[in-house]
Amino acid sequence: MSAPDYSTALRSHRCGDLRPEHIGQPVSLTGWVGRRREHGEHLAFIDLRDYSGTIQCVVAEQVDARSEYVIRVEGMVRARPDGTVNTNLPTGDVEVGDCHVEVLRTAEPPPFPIDARADGVDEGTRLEYRYLDLRRARMQRNLRLRSAVNSAVRTSMEAQGFVEVETPMLMPSTPEGAREFLVPSRKGQGAFYALPQSPQLFKQLLMVAGVDRYYQIARCLRDEDLRADRQYEFIQLDMEMSFVEVDDVLAAISESVLAATGAVTGERPGEIGRLTWHDAMNRFGSDKPDLRFAMELIELTDLFADTGFKAFAGAEAVKGLRVEGGAGEFGRNRLDKLTDRAKSLGAKGLVWIKIGSGGELESPVAKFLSDTEQAALVERTGAGEGDLLLIVADAWPTACEVSGQLRNDLCRPPVHQGPYQFVWIVDFPLFVGVDDTSGRPLPGHHAFCMPNPDDVDRLESDPMSVRALAYDLVLNGWELGSGSIRIHDDALQRRVFRQLGISDEDADRKFGFFLNPFRYGAPPHGGFAFGLDRLVAILAGEENIREVIAFPKTQSGSDPMTGAPFAVDPHQLAALGLRIVPE
């Protein structure tokens, strides 16, 4: 594709494009005044900036152009005089001389400098003046990288035969898992729409409709507490396809994610590997393992099957971590902190053992372990002099999760530091945990995931052991997205609903609009959705998705720029038939 023509009625070039090849050409440029330096009364150097970069303009006339004024400059490109070439600037070989400056719009002094120094400014202030924050090179780069990722994703989906279909923003409330934003209906007072947590039900209906391959860069809304990788509103690449099995969906998504990564980094990563959920938990203690570093959990359960040591005896799982060279680094204080951390994560305790200079075990618990157990422990972990072992004995999920969290605490690099380590996690459990109040299983992903056909017999007798045809895509320890093969059979859907405590009557009432269409011929289908904000953040080298969203909310859910959310006028509430009840 040839480069776009950026010239307009007001400018001939962008500031950042001028190079020695333009020397001798008259140019007209537009942009904002960056730095300005005076040389005597009648000579000023103005750094003119637009999103493409900065160019030095030499102005020999009296002109009132201060920081962030919007100006138009006409002048002649020339080589910079000897010794003044600026190697830090792509335009640093040249400057624009004989400049005539026209002020298009004056500007008040900005509340923070429009350059990298603003990175240190309090985020509330950056968000209050987001339009100035976005004027900075880093944010311009992030927005453009985001656009490039979206574009590559679209191109890849289209190339694979997916068709873009928009789904409604006002929809019925559906129990997909997250808390919904509700929208009161004016015409049907007392009734509410919900904003989509995802287009899940509609995309499945599109399969019933015979669309075959659907995608959408979809806006989703969830009223959940915000954090580094979560906003109320976020963007997903949402897709669904018919007549498929797991491998088909993974292949289609892998293609689009790898194409997008390649498009913005210049290097397409290799094929994405797979781990089963059970292996991910067992080896890394997490369903979103960060594979950029090793330090796997070491299986120790069998070594202590007959132990006399109380803390290990009878534990469902004993998991160890070997911290190489950790013995010296971890004094009593740090070890106490690690133990407190393990307890706060739900473990009964944490056992630590240092390997001394003669290979002996140094630990308050060493005396409780038999010689055979000590020798087996050293052999299994491969621990040598100066290493530290951390051991958690507990129920299997707790032992895995706590060890996995400690693994992350000790070693995990910031999410945005390369390399890009994608991994598919497959074979998720159909249900995870139970609801505190109802005692019912909770869906691992959502209520529409197909149970693994090999396990479906146990749906009623041993529901927690049933695996789903559900999968996640993980990048550098962040969950990018989830998906599954869906249930397309009414009877099976009702069996799953019953496990979740949704009776047939409830199902008809709440999901009739979804279940009834399936009676008219639902093809086997499956899909996926991944968070574009998360992918873009990592590719942009940002640790927080707010840095790649033009107008995000703060951690507390407000928008310092617009002041939202606001109380509304009583007459607006009255029109909706609503009254605010003070807490």
Ligand code: ASP
């Ligand atoms: N709707 C699901 C989600 O947003 C993704 C999927 O199952 O396709 O997490």
